[in-house]
Amino acid sequence: MNQPRQTATYLSKRLTAAGLRPVSKYGQNFLIDLNLIDLIANSANLTKSDVVLEIGTGVGSLTSRLSDAAGAVLTVEIDKNLHQLATEELEHRDNVKLIQGDALRNKNALRPGLMEMIREAKEQIGPDARFQLVANLPYNVATPIISTLLHQTPPPDGMVVTIQKELGDRMAAEPGNKDYGALSVWLQSQCDVEVVRMLGPKVFWPRPKVDSAIIRLTLNKEKREAIGDLTYFHQTVRALFFHRRKFLRSNVISAMKNRLTKEQIDEVLTAQGHGETARSECLSVQQFLDLVHALQAAEQAA
Structure with missing residues (x-):
């Protein structure tokens, strides 16, 4: 009997014995291939100098590996019953702090x-x-967790996460790609994005209806510092993708309503080299940085 089936059997028996079953509203899909759990932990290149945040403790399979390698682990589980099971599993690990509740x-x-x-x-x-x-992030909180952490002080130096493949595609997308959007720009403006491994539904229990991916994000501090006002940049980029089918000029006018006149906006766009047919999805991350900085400067000077 191969390892994934043994692990699935173990999980199902463990939960059944406790009168539990996966809760769909929490996005619970347990990774049942121990080799992939090892891959997630190993891909983070942890040392005893690392403080690790884990969202979705589950029964503690990944947590125990993180505990072995890291200096400290904070792990958050929204499901009270799973939190209790994980507490029993991890009770002798002094460098693990378990938190029951919503991470958001x-x-x-x-x-x-x-x-x-x-x-x-x-x-x-x-x-x-x-x-x-x-x-191994629950699908329903992956985007807000990753996006919000990049607003924090300190931000994560690195992130290794299992997420829905579609989300991974958006993170790594290049300009002109249908998946390229505000999330792509927000992450790539601060991080190097790498796809570690694609995962099919069979490595999870219960099986999701979509493919997944292990993604590694590595913070680039120079890139992050170059942004300046993180909140202004993030909000403006999101606004510039709000109407994807419109030209860039229309999106800028909408985003800067009551803050800059159309004439001021045209001056900025012309100076940045963006013509009347330019579209948001075709701008590189650097072009977004330059444009947002120019808009902010124009607004401050107005």
Whole structure:
């Protein structure tokens, strides 16, 4: 009997014995191939200087591997029953802190106190401590978790996550691709994006209806510093993709309504070399940076 089936059997028996079953509203799909769980942990290149955040503890299969390699692990599980099972599994691991509840306060904010715990854990490790997100993320929270973490202080130095393949495609998409959008620009403006492995439904239990991917995001601090006002940049980029079928000029006019006149906007676009037929999805990440900086400067001077 191969390892994935043994693991699926183990999980199903463990949950059944506790009177539990996967809860679809929490996006629970357990990764049942231990080799892939190892791959996720190994892809983060963890050391004892790392503080790791895991979203979705499950029964603790990945958590135990993170605990072996990292200095500290904060793991969050929304399901009270799974949290209890994981607590029993991980009770002798002193470097693991289990948190029961939602990792998000809302789609744009993390649960109160989470980043404070991460900062405290980094301080305990020392000045060389790194912060990493390593997780088999529930599909329904993957985008807000990753996007919101890049607004935090500190942001993750690295992220290795299992997510829906469609989301991975959007993260890594290049200009002109149908998957290229605000998320692509937001992530690529700060991180190097790499697809580690594509995953079919068979490696999960229960099987999802879509393919998945293991994605590695590595923070580029120089890129991040070049952005300046992160919130202004993120909000503006999102606004410029709000109406994908419209020309760039129309999107800029809509985004800067009551802040810049059409004449001021035309001056910025002309200076940036964007003609009347330019579209948002064709701009490179650097062109977005230059455009947003120019719009912000024009707004400040207005």
